[in-house]
Amino acid sequence: MYYYIFDQIRNSRARADFEKIKEIARNFSIPGEFAQISPARSAEELVESAVDKAATTLIVIGSDTLINKVVSALIRCKSPSPIALGIISTDPESILYDRWGFKTYEDALETIKFRKLERFTIGMIEPNFYFLSSARIECSKPTRMLVEIDHYKVEGVFDRVEISNNLYVLIERFLKEKSLIKSTLNWLSGKETFDSDQSIFKGKIIRISSTEAIPVYIGSEVVTKTPINIYRKINALNIITKRDRIST
Amino acid sequence: MKQANQVGTIVGSSVHLTGIIKDSSDINIFGGVEGEVHSDEKVVIEDSARVKGPITAREVIISGFVNGTITAKDRIELNSTGTIKGNIDTKDLLIHSGATFIGKCTMAEKTDSESTATEAEFGAEVETEEIEEEQPAEVEKDED
Numbered sequence: 001m002y003y004y005i006f007d008q009i010r011n012s013r014a015r016a017d018f019e020k021i022k023e024i025a026r027n028f029s030i031p032g033e034f035a036q037i038s039p040a041r042s043a044e045e046l047v048e049s050a051v052d053k054a055a056t057t058l059i060v061i062g063s064d065t066l067i068n069k070v071v072s073a074l075i076r077c078k079s080p081s082p083i084a085l086g087i088i089s090t091d092p093e094s095i096l097y098d099r100w101g102f103k104t105y106e107d108a109l110e111t112i113k114f115r116k117l118e119r120f121t122i123g124m125i126e127p128n129f130y131f132l133s134s135a136r137i138e139c140s141k142p143t144r145m146l147v148e149i150d151h152y153k154v155e156g157v158f159d160r161v162e163i164s165n166n167l168y169v170l171i172e173r174f175l176k177e178k179s180l181i182k183s184t185l186n187w188l189s190g191k192e193t194f195d196s197d198q199s200i201f202k203g204k205i206i207r208i209s210s211t212e213a214i215p216v217y218i219g220s221e222v223v224t225k226t227p228i229n230i231y232r233k234i235n236a237l238n239i240i241t242k243r244d245r246i247s248t
Numbered sequence: 249m250k251q252a253n254q255v256g257t258i259v260g261s262s263v264h265l266t267g268i269i270k271d272s273s274d275i276n277i278f279g280g281v282e283g284e285v286h287s288d289e290k291v292v293i294e295d296s297a298r299v300k301g302p303i304t305a306r307e308v309i310i311s312g313f314v315n316g317t318i319t320a321k322d323r324i325e326l327n328s329t330g331t332i333k334g335n336i337d338t339k340d341l342l343i344h345s346g347a348t349f350i351g352k353c354t355m356a357e358k359t360d361s362e363s364t365a366t367e368a369e370f371g372a373e374v375e376t377e378e379i380e381e382e383q384p385a386e387v388e389k390d391e392d
Contacts (some may be wrong), residue, residue, distance in 0.1 A: 022256055150268025151267050151269075151270070152266060152269050152283060153265065153266050153267055154263050154264070154265050155258075155263070155264045155265075155266070156263045156264055156279075157262065158262070171260065171263065173262040197260040197261050197262045197278075198258035198260055199258050199259055199262075199263045200256075200257060200258040201257055201258075202257070202271075206377045227262070
């Protein structure tokens with residue numbers, strides 16, 4: 001049985017999309033139960049409902065924030081039988097859109113119907129926040145941080161840290177343009193007036209601490225504050241992928 | 249962050265790293281590192297980088313400062329802005345004019361049949377001595 005979870009419907013366009021997907025799913029012979037997030041029904045509750053109803057495939061349609069919430073709830077609920085996850089990312093600016101964005105809903109549901117499964121690694125922030133896209137630490141001002149990765153420590157003043165599901169770590173320090181002329185020209189032409197110094201690491205266990213508590217985001221939601229410990233759960237979820245996808 | 253499975257490690261200039269860093273792909277260092285650096289591929293020490301500790305890789309390119317032993321399976325290149333304080337061990341070595349190398353260099357013979365190592369010691373500043381290659385023995389001609 002398929003169980004569809006839609007993001008909260010906020011406008012008439014979203015309502016039309018919801019109805020369209022229902023119709024295409026019926027035409028493709030993959031109907032099921034359709035549910036929407038609302039203030040009264042959280043992603044966790046809907047995932048629990050899907051597990052109770054013995055759904056074999058859970059389809060989530062919406063933003064990275066919703067997809068990560070469903071992933072988190074799905075891992076936490078420890079379903080007695082494995083549930084495959086189908087993803088239709090609706091935010092073209094998001095990380096997950098690269099992999100699970102579709103030109104049309106027909107394309108998306110055809111992929112879901114074909115049901116090519118791959119196992120994906122999921123990032124985990126202690127105690128139990130999971131993410132398929134990335135977790136971010138964004139500071140309002142440069143902040144001294146200590147990032148411990150496996151056997152080494154990285155120290156410095158940073159503006160932003162982003163950790164992907166397979167524990168690649170991107171650390172950024174924004175550098176202002178020193179030349180006033182260049183800075184003014186950039187400002188006039190609408191370009192960014194800063195560059196960034198980037199570091200990239202990868203690890204299996206990451207611990208991040210800072211001189212002051214900084215919020216940690218998954219999608220657009222703050223889930224916790226520093227210090228945090230991050231791990232990866234290898235091959236934690238079966239996710240439906242496009243037929244031309246090979247790498248994980 | 250877009251998925252980047254083949255990206256190696258990059259130590260930015262605003263970073264100070266301590267400990268043992270290992271990567272199966274390339275490591276690029278712009279900042280400070282205190283500890284061991286191991287790569288199965290290439291390690292690049294950029295102009296702004298300062299490394300204190302041993303480096304092991306297939307190829308090492310140095311434009312910054314290194315205080316430690318360097319072992320490169322294939323090749324070491326020391327650029328004009330680079331400094332090495334420590335011993336190096338490699339098959340192929342290139343030192344550009346203006347570079348500083350204080351240490352001992354060990355180079356394995358390139359021919360497989362000979363396993364002996366050739367050692368060359370350098371002074372405080374780079375003083376490259378031209379190593380005279382063995383010339384083929386002149387054929388003596390009998391004067392008629």
